[in-house]
Amino acid sequence: MVENKNNNNNLQQPRKKNTNGKIIATAAIVGVVGGLIGGGVSYYAADQMNNASVNNGAAQTSVSSSSSKVSEKSAKTSGTMTTAYNDVKGAVVSVINLKRQSSSNSTNSLYNSLFGNDDSDDSSSSSSKGKLETYSEGSGVVYMKSNGKGYIVTNNHVISGSDAVQVMLANGKTVNAKVVGKDSTTDLAVLSIDAKYVTKTAEFGDSKSLQAGQTVIAVGSPLGSEYASTVTQGIISAPARTISTSSGNQQTVIQTDAAINPGNSGGALVNSAGQVIGINSMKLAQSSDGTSVEGMGFAIPSNEVVTIVNELVKEGKITRPQLGVRVIALQGIPEGYRSRLKINSTLKSGIYIASVNKNSSAANAGMKSGDVITKVDGKKIDDVASLHSILYSHKVGDTVNVTVNRNGKDVNLKVKLEGN
Numbered sequence: 001m002v003e004n005k006n007n008n009n010n011l012q013q014p015r016k017k018n019t020n021g022k023i024i025a026t027a028a029i030v031g032v033v034g035g036l037i038g039g040g041v042s043y044y045a046a047d048q049m050n051n052a053s054v055n056n057g058a059a060q061t062s063v064s065s066s067s068s069k070v071s072e073k074s075a076k077t078s079g080t081m082t083t084a085y086n087d088v089k090g091a092v093v094s095v096i097n098l099k100r101q102s103s104s105n106s107t108n109s110l111y112n113s114l115f116g117n118d119d120s121d122d123s124s125s126s127s128s129k130g131k132l133e134t135y136s137e138g139s140g141v142v143y144m145k146s147n148g149k150g151y152i153v154t155n156n157h158v159i160s161g162s163d164a165v166q167v168m169l170a171n172g173k174t175v176n177a178k179v180v181g182k183d184s185t186t187d188l189a190v191l192s193i194d195a196k197y198v199t200k201t202a203e204f205g206d207s208k209s210l211q212a213g214q215t216v217i218a219v220g221s222p223l224g225s226e227y228a229s230t231v232t233q234g235i236i237s238a239p240a241r242t243i244s245t246s247s248g249n250q251q252t253v254i255q256t257d258a259a260i261n262p263g264n265s266g267g268a269l270v271n272s273a274g275q276v277i278g279i280n281s282m283k284l285a286q287s288s289d290g291t292s293v294e295g296m297g298f299a300i301p302s303n304e305v306v307t308i309v310n311e312l313v314k315e316g317k318i319t320r321p322q323l324g325v326r327v328i329a330l331q332g333i334p335e336g337y338r339s340r341l342k343i344n345s346t347l348k349s350g351i352y353i354a355s356v357n358k359n360s361s362a363a364n365a366g367m368k369s370g371d372v373i374t375k376v377d378g379k380k381i382d383d384v385a386s387l388h389s390i391l392y393s394h395k396v397g398d399t400v401n402v403t404v405n406r407n408g409k410d411v412n413l414k415v416k417l418e419g420n
Helices: 043-059 080-091 106-115 121-129 302-315 361-365 384-391
Strands: 015-017 023-025 092-100 132-146 149-154 164-168 174-183 188-194 215-220 230-244 250-256 268-270 276-284 297-301 325-329 351-356 372-376 399-406 409-416
Touching (some): 080 132, 092 149, 132 215, 132 276, 164 188, 174 302, 215 276, 230 297, 230 384, 250 276, 250 384, 302 384, 351 361, 361 409
Antiparallel strands (some): 015 023, 092 164, 132 149, 149 188, 164 174, 215 230, 215 268, 230 250, 268 276, 351 372, 372 399, 399 409
């Protein structure tokens, strides 16, 4: 099975100091307007917002205290999601990606940041001697306190390329963090801090129980730690949406219309019970034809998060067993699209096999394009996340029993799992 890798079109630009000591960005906002983007934030956007805020404030007129007043009898009100927010806010942190800034000129820095041409000897030499500075910021969730350490889950792209990582806690204190493990395929990473700094841990909920229309909140640091603990509300648009990334991989994610902006990546998607049911990872800013898109954010389901972070803490990396196929979940695909995707099956749920990799374990077991996986090890398969959950409970080399529906008939196959 071809594994999923998160698409990171959002270019997280470093910030630099000019000769006047002011913070400037080496490039304008690039990723915010294009495609699927991650949520790391550069500092150009934040500076522009601050300037706009000052200008707007100057244009406002004050209201005389004699013209109106707030009633002393006003009741303190709160909704269900206020309680949920209070349950989790102490566990949501800002994650700071630190890099050693090169002393090369700004023209080369802009070129390198845009095109990734930073492999020259001169660049690496000056970078190794440079001062650590904030390159980008994202969010994270403290989920466990064990063996003298506090463990934080975030997105891999938030800490990618860092020379050091810091965490700003909910109380405003900034502490150094260590990268325990990271996985680019699921775009997850685990950090650790000294347990003495942990005052609150979040609880994971069951992402399999989510329903479309269910109210959720997103908690994180959009545009960086200046806006830490920001909360936005929305609904679950799709509990399990299988998307294809620019690298050609697939990922099953939670789709929500809760506002997710650069900096929210790695933060919590929370249900009304105050449980984390997803880790916010990316948003769709525009379609392939350039049409602007609003309200399409995506989070990694909590059930998959738990599986991955446990493995990262234990092993420091993820070695995945896979079948060697490309698939798409039947659940949620409208009838009108089935013909376009060349799906002939009349089944409403299961995993449709779009193609079988040559010489893969699936091919050797007799699996064919057009088959629909309905069960693995006797357990029903409805979406890609559930398939991953079962496969990842095995080791490379294990043999699993896979039931596929082929032309309306069930066929049982024994597949020896290969590694990724």
